[in-house]
Amino acid sequence: MDRELALELVRVTEAAAVSSAQWMGRGKKDEADDAATSAMRSMFDSITMQGTVVIGEGELDEAPMLYIGEELGNGQGPAVDIAVDPLEGTNIVAKGHNNAMAVIAAADRGALLHAPDMYMEKIAVGKNAKGKISLDDPIEKTIDIVAEANNKRIRDLTVIIQERPRHEELVERVRAKGARVKLFGDGDVEASIASCIPHTGVDIFVGTGGAPEGVISAAAVKCLDGDMQARLVPQNEEEANRCMEMGLADPRQLLTLDDLVKSDDAIFAATGVTEGELLHGVKFLGNDLTETDSIVMRAKTGTVRFIKANHHLDRKPHLLVNE
Ligand code: VTB
Ligand code: MG
Ligand code: MG
Numbered sequence: 001m002d003r004e005l006a007l008e009l010v011r012v013t014e015a016a017a018v019s020s021a022q023w024m025g026r027g028k029k030d031e032a033d034d035a036a037t038s039a040m041r042s043m044f045d046s047i048t049m050q051g052t053v054v055i056g057e058g059e060l061d062e063a064p065m066l067y068i069g070e071e072l073g074n075g076q077g078p079a080v081d082i083a084v085d086p087l088e089g090t091n092i093v094a095k096g097h098n099n100a101m102a103v104i105a106a107a108d109r110g111a112l113l114h115a116p117d118m119y120m121e122k123i124a125v126g127k128n129a130k131g132k133i134s135l136d137d138p139i140e141k142t143i144d145i146v147a148e149a150n151n152k153r154i155r156d157l158t159v160i161i162q163e164r165p166r167h168e169e170l171v172e173r174v175r176a177k178g179a180r181v182k183l184f185g186d187g188d189v190e191a192s193i194a195s196c197i198p199h200t201g202v203d204i205f206v207g208t209g210g211a212p213e214g215v216i217s218a219a220a221v222k223c224l225d226g227d228m229q230a231r232l233v234p235q236n237e238e239e240a241n242r243c244m245e246m247g248l249a250d251p252r253q254l255l256t257l258d259d260l261v262k263s264d265d266a267i268f269a270a271t272g273v274t275e276g277e278l279l280h281g282v283k284f285l286g287n288d289l290t291e292t293d294s295i296v297m298r299a300k301t302g303t304v305r306f307i308k309a310n311h312h313l314d315r316k317p318h319l320l321v322n323e
Contacts, residue, residue: 016102021282105219196226
C-alpha cells in the first residue's frame with residue numbers, strides 16, 4: 001500500500017462524518033447512516049487504488065452502496081481490501097450521544113477476515129500486554145495479567161464493556177475481582193481503540209459485539225501495536241454455515257490478531273461524528289465553517305496522526321444534507 005492512501009482515506013471519513021453529523025440529535029438513525037454511506041461512497045471514486053469492499057453495508061441485493069464485493073477507487077494503484085462502517089453508532093447520532101465515528105480499515109488484498117454480519121466475542125489490550133492475553137482465559141486471570149503488564153493495582157484497572165444484558169455476569173465478575181467497569185452504550189470500535197491508548201485510562205476492552213466492527217477494530221489495534229483476540233458467535237445454523245463458507249473449518253475457532261488482519265500492514269482512518277474521548281465530533285461553527293477531528297494510522301510504521309480540518313461547506317455543497 002502507498003502511504004498516500006492513508007491520507008486519502010481520511011478525506012473519505014471526513015466527508016462521511018460531516019454529512020452524517022447534520023443528522024445529530026434528530027432521532028433518525030437511518031437517515032444519518034444513509035448520509036454517511038453516500039458521502040463515503042462518492043469520495044472513494046477519486047482514490048488511486050483497486051479496492052474491494054470485504055466488510056460493508058451488506059450484500060448487493062440489500063445495500064446499493066458499499067456492498068460486499070463492490071469495487072472502489074480509480075482502478076489503478078494497490079490492490080486492497082476495504083472494510084467500512086460509514087457510521088459506527090447510528091443510534092448515538094440519532095440521540096446526540098457521544099463517540100460516533102465514520103471508520104475505514106484497509107489492508108493488502110486478502111488480508112482482512114471477511115467476517116459476516118453476526119456477533120463476535122472480543123478482547124483487546126494495549127502494547128504492554130501484547131502476547132500475554134487469551135480470550136480463553138477467565139476474565140479474573142486476564143485482569144491479573146494486564147494489571148501486572150500495565151504496572152497498575154487491580155483497583156486502578158479499568159475494563160470497558162458495552163452495556164447490554166448479555167454482559168451482566170461479566171460486569172459482576174470484573175467488579176468482584178476489584179477492577180473498575182466503564183460501561184458504554186454503543187460503538188465498540190472506539191472502545192477497542194481506547195484499550196490501546198494509555199491516556200484514555202482504559203486497560204481492557206471485552207465483550208460481544210458486531211463481527212464487522214471486530215475486524216475494523218483489529219486493524220486499529222494492529223496499528224497501535226496492541227493485541228486482540230476474537231471468536232465468532234453464530235446464533236443459528238445459517239450463521240454457522242456462513243462462517244464455514246468464509247473458510248473457517250470450525251466457526252467457533254479462536255481468532256488471533258493475525259487471523260483478523262493477516263498482513264503486517266494495515267491502515268485505519270476515523271473521523272469523529274459526535275464528541276468523543278478519542279476524537280472531537282464535527283463542529284458547525286457558523287458561516288459554513290465546519291471542523292473535523294480525525295485519526296489515521298498505519299501498522300507498518302506505527303505512525304499515528306490526529307488531523308484537524310476546516311471545511312467550508314459553501315464550497316463543498318455536496319456535503320450538505322437535505323433534511
Ligand atoms: C455492536 C457493536 C457496535 O452496535 O454491533 C452493537 O459492535 C450492536 O449490539 O459498535 P446490539 O445488537 O446488542 O445492539 C454497535 O454498538 C454500533 O454499531
Ligand atoms: Mg454502520
Ligand atoms: Mg457499527
